[in-house]
Amino acid sequence: MASAILLGIGIAASAAVGKIGIDAFRKYRNINGSVKNFVKGGFESKMSRAEAIQILSLTSRGLTRQKVKSAHRRLMLANHPDRGGSAYVASKVNEAKGLLDADRSIRGFSSWAVPPARSAQKIPSVSEAVEWMQQHSLHSPRH
Secondary structure, eight states, rough: OOOHHHHHHHHHHHHHHHHHHHHHHHHHHHTTTOOOOOOOSOSSSOOOHHHHHTTTOSTTTTHHHHHHHHHHHHHHHHHGGGOOOOHHHHHHHHHHHHHHEEEEEEEEOOTTOOOOOOOOOOOHHHHHHHHHHHHHTOOOOOO
């Protein structure tokens, strides 16, 4: 009688351990699909717009400046090197934000982010600037 009870307890314990092991294996191998899979391959040598969008975990549909800014902030708070994050990951996140900031096709373009293209405007030399300042009765710079 005692051996039957011990046999039952042994079978129940091995079943519980087996279930815990199978659950851990599924979680490790992502068999149930609860976690997104990583994209195969590495980074491109020159970052593309699609890669920048993917790094910031955004979609190209409905992409706005505010979404880029908030995604960048969220990722930098999690991956900043001063807080124990990876310098490489932080550099890729910054590169992605920089590329998308320069993209004029994103809605909500702010003129301060990228200056508008100017017509061919001559930049004055230092001597021309000093002459202009003297003509307009402004003080000349001190030497």
